[in-house]
Amino acid sequence: MVKKSYEWKTGAELEEHSRRKHKIVREYFARYLAVRCQLPQRSRFRLAIVDGFAGAGTYNCGASGSPLIFIEELQRATEEFNIRRATEGMSPLDIECLLIFNDFDPTAVELLKERVAPLIAASAETTPRLHLKVEHFSQKFETAYPRIKQLIERGNYRNVIFNLDQCGTSHVEQQTISDICRSFTSAEIFYTFMITSLLAFLQRTDRTQLGRQLRPFGLTENDLVDLDRVLNNKEWLGAAERIVFNTFSRCAAYVSPFSINNPDGWRYWFIHFANNYRARQEYNNVLHDNATMQAHFGRSGLDMLSYDPSHNGALYLFDPPGREDAKQQLHEDIPRMITNFGDAVQVGEFYSSIYNSTPAHTDDVHAVMIENPDLEIVTEQGGERRRPNTIKPGDILRMKRQRSFPSFYSSPDRAR
Template identity: 60%
Template sequence: MAGKEYDWENGAILEDHSRRKHKILREYIFDYLLVRCSYGPRDRFRIAIVDGFAGGGRYRCGTPGSPLIFIEELKRAVEQVNVKRAAEGQKFIEVESLLVFNDASPTAINLLRDNIAPVLAEITESTPRLHLRVEYLNEFFESAYPKIKESLGQGRYTNVIFNLDQCGDSHVERNTILDIMRSYPAVEVFYTFMISALLAFLKKNEPEMLQERLKHIGVSTVDIDKLSSIMSRKDWLATAEKIVFDNFRLFAPYVSPFSINNPGGWRYWMIHFANVYRARQVYNNILHDNAGQQAHCGRHGLNMLSYDPRHDDQMLYLFDQQARDSAKQQLIGDIANLVTNVGGAMSVGNFYEVIYNDTPAHTDDIHSAIIENPDLEVLTTSGGERRKPNTIKVDDVIKRKSQMTFFPLFDRSKLQKDD
């Protein structure tokens, strides 16, 4: 199913869903760079950023598109990191970035060159510790990918971010995403698509699975027109999210299946793939900073998709304060169950690795739920006890206390359901 192409020649219109995606992307890139560059003895950081559907750089309203967002946030992060490092007596860090911008439209690429040129010139003058090299490609992404992969290999880049914000839903093959995730140790992918693409794939390849997944909402055959009539239904979103997650969870250790919160329905998914839990942790926190921009339908605790849409009551998790309050109640029981099931103790780092593909929760809420649980304690490497959520470290140990209360051993959501 093809999407509506942007009219870059006459000035592309920035739609609401793109504005929302861009805000999340901007804040994530900045936080990513702060985390990677703020600490440690390193004096150089190298990163490649690939924008597979780059567009013309600016919309009709003058708002920057994703290529300029990447450049602006690289500049802002390098300046802030070095101010911080100077204040702490650390050496300045040099950031070297390869930017690969591809678009199938010759008009878009020509406009992009014109829009980026003055920005690059300004950075050369004002930010000498940021070194940018830009490559432009004018092809369909699948045709351009082998060249992109060769360029990244020649540059020996291990830190790579792909932004695959396709216009439509059929311009990126699933095998390409899998290849990206397997080719670079520290890679992340932002992948946008319409849910109809996945449903069409399932219709062709797994009809029995799809029929089983959708029969509880009265859809016996997958037809895009029929799906459009129920786009805003909560049960539709719940089912779609499970389909998205089940089909993409094998691509990467950490997959975010949350949908873009559109006023007219839930048509777009902005999937985030990552190989390390820290990336998913940061992404969850960014979504909470942008409450209402994305949505999750299901449980709010550790097992976010462990429900049956035919029976369980669904709640939208919009990453706002109300959702966070609800999440904390589920987290208290879920975390106690997890620690108990693994033998009564686990390192915080191991805990993160286990949970972060199965929770939409904010880090602060997870830490608070641990500290507030009367049956758990967090011990430092020297044997001391953590008493505040914001002091928990990755090498601490979460431990079950020897004397426990009764109810945290059980899943509170199940107890409430049985009542």
């Protein structure tokens, strides 16, 4: 599908799915900065942000587009961090950010320059600890990417965020996503596309594999001819989610294959790629803070895609009822996962093993670790953790010697 052409000069309309994406990006980026800048010893943090389909910066309703969202959150965070540091007697923090904005539409780029320039000038006056450098491109993203990559590498930026808000799948190649994640150790990507574009691509390139992925859900390629008929079907969401995950799972260590929850069906996918479990952990938490904005169909504990489509799956909208169901499944799943390691595992290693396959909130995972009668958390000093909010990656999660259901956890995995 060709990317929708926005009328930036007369004022582009902010559609609901874009509004939802922007809210998640804003809140996740705020959390990203808070986590990455929390060390008291850190006095400087450097990052590069690439907005590959940047647009003109604002919409006709006055809402900020993603380029302005990034700048606004950088200003807010720099001010808040330094006020807090000053009150606590800590050294100040400088944030250096390279902003790279690209859009194929020259009009959008010129409008964006006009809107960004006064923000940068004001920031230099009001937020002297924030150091912004802006580069503008007006090319197809794939054409611009080699130069963008070169700019980032030349500046020795290790922390990199790419926002690739496209509508189709033809604007960003899969190998480019893989290259970003391979090239930068601390890389994260927000990637948007329409499921119809991915299906059209798979029908051209791998019809056999597509057929195999649809079959367990009682769907065939013929159903895709009249896709509007099945877009609101929960089983369709389950099938599409597996297709999305299988397509992109090799691009990064952690891939969130969740659809934007739209009233007119699951059409838009908003994927987060990361190389570190900590990023996926925080992303899951932000989704729970924005319940019903994204959707998952399947299991809500661990192994979220490992369920039998012939049985009823569950629609998980990151809301309170979903979280209660997730905790029930986690009470079974966590002990079973530990037995795969033996009878104990370091918490950090446990996180690494689960966060590509669960939509669960960190608080729910931690609560089950404490509440489950068959589990215990041991500190590095040998003590026992008793509160969920005190659990550390260096702790040991292990099975208790006296278990309430010793035979259950050795049984084969059961689909829910």
